[in-house]
Amino acid sequence: MYEQAVPVRARIAGQVSGPPSQLAPFCQRGTDGTVRLGINADATPYRWQEGIETSSDTYEKPEVVKLQELSPQGPQTQRARLEFTEDATSNTSFHVGNTVDRNYPYGQYRSLPSFLAPRRSCQAAAFAVVVTLVSVGLAVMVFTNGEGISQLSNTVDTLKRNLAGQKNLTAALKQRLDQKMSVPRPEEFVKHFGTPVSCPEEYxxxxxxxxxxxxxxxxxxxxxxxxxxxxxxxxxxxxxxxxxxxxxxxxxxxxxxxxxxxxxxxxxxxxxxxxxxxxxxxxxxxxxxxxxxxxxxxxxxxxxxxxxxxxxxxxxxxxxxxxxxxxxxxxxxxxxxxxxxxxxxxxxx
Ligand SMILES: [Ca+2]
Ligand SMILES: [Ca+2]
Known part of the structure; x- marks a missing residue:
């Protein structure tokens, strides 16, 4: 069931006709695109009021607000859909839409508060940004860790080569030490010290x-x-x-x-x-x-x-x-x- 949108003009400066204060930081868009949603004090509960803020202290462009309230899908479900469209003179369209499914524990038929829709949208956008940042962070961490692992692997390879070189050097030194400590063989003794002392035949x-x-x-x-x-x-x-x-x-x-x-x-x-x-x-x-x-x-x-x-x-x-x-x-x-x-x-x- 649709309710005809009502053009709304509202002062921006000093006017407090917007949404609950907790939504303002999440939903403002520049000087001519800000959308504020809230509950009109004069309206019945859960009636929606919308305003677009301009850059000057003048009245903003008329807006068409369509509020769609759907019959509850069950005794505990309510669905609401908001659409915002600028007038034809701007040749632009601005659409903010959100579909909210909400379960209420008390089983009462209640309309969805208007500020929840853009809030959801902002939360989704923030969530996407967070997810993107986390993904980028993880990618950086993976890349960084990959570089670290590669450097560690190179270091380990270098240490292995150094260890192998040290082992070869130790083996060579041990061999030289053994040669120095061993008793010379007879032919080596003759080479360095002359023939062994011997007497002529029958002496x-x-x-x-x-x-x-x-x-x-x-x-x-x-x-x-x-x-x-x-x-x-x-x-x-x-x-x-x-x-x-x-x-x-x-x-x-x-x-x-x-x-x-x-x-x-x-x-x-x-x-x-x-x-x-x-x-x-x-x-x-x-x-x-x-x-x-x-x-x-x-x-x-x-x-x-x-x-x-x-x-x-x-x-x-x-x-x-x-x-x-x-x-x-x-x-x-x-x-x-x-x-x-x-x-x-x-x-x-
Ligand atoms: Ca004699
Ligand atoms: Ca004599």
Whole structure:
């Protein structure tokens, strides 16, 4: 059921004929489009009054207000529809419409208050704006979070690469440390420190030198020459340990022979020297009564035999075995040589 719209003129300035005050902030539109709805004080309850505010203190353009009130769809429902249209002179139309369904708990037939329609519209618009802002905010957050996640992913990848590099460096350092701490292999030892100390064939190493007992018989000078041919000299027992070692060594060759050592007094009687020219020193292993320079022809020194053997006794009296005796240098007896190891004499690589 329609009610004919009634043109309304209303003063704007200072006039309080509009809607309830709580709607004003939501529904004003500029200077010539503001629509105010409210309840006329003179009207019956739920009659609608409408006004359009102009920019000056004049009466506004006539408006046509159509109020449509629909019969309730049920004992508890009321529907109202408002339409606002400017007059033909403005060649414009302005439409505000809203459909409200409202349920009333008391089941009474009541018309819908006019201010609710534009209020709904404003609420919808505000809701749309809010939804739009929230959507934009969410999009920004998603975008921002996406960038953050991408940056975090890149950071994690970088950290993984750095960790892998650190692991490789640690493994390399550990390998180098193991190489430093490990015992060198024989070939590496030879490379850095020369060949291991070794003696010529049939020579025996003793305290850094090599010794050999020759069973062949030679005079003192021939024996010294033979030792030179092996790169050494006649043996020179300068201390008790070496002396004992040489005694045990020549026993492996013969126990009934005498053995030349590198000691003599050919240059000066009674002044014994080693074949390398050094003085005899404090250590000696003379047999009792020796050296006696028997018949003034004994200038070279030899060990006496471990066991007495008259056939090999070049000296006039043998009383003590395994001792030093001076004897004639031309006597042909076995001899002892000593050689400095070749690698000990060669410079290290
Ligand atoms: Ca002598
Ligand atoms: Ca003698």
């Amino acid at each position: 025996t190493k003793w305290r850094g030198l090599c010794y050999k007992a020759f069973n062949a018989t030679k005079n003192f000078w021939q024996a010294e020459l033979a030792c030179h041919e092996d790169g050494g000299t006649l043996a020179m027992p300068r201390d008790n340990d070496t002396n004992a070692f040489l005694i045990s060594l020549y026993k492996t060759v013969s126990k009934n022979s005498f053995f030349w050592i590198g000691l003599h007094d050919q240059d000066e009687e009674g002044n014994f020297k080693w074949v390398d020219g050094t003085a005899l020193g404090d250590y000696n292993w003379w047999a009792t009564g020796q050296p006696n320079n028997h018949a003034k022809r004994e200038d070279c020194v030899a060990y006496s035999a471990s066991k007495m053997n008259r056939t090999h006794m070049p000296f006039n009296v043998i009383q003590q075995p395994e001792k030093w005796y001076d004897a004639p240098c031309y006597s042909r007896i076995p001899f002892l040589c000593q050689v400095v190891p070749e690698n000990a004499r060669a410079p290290l690589n």
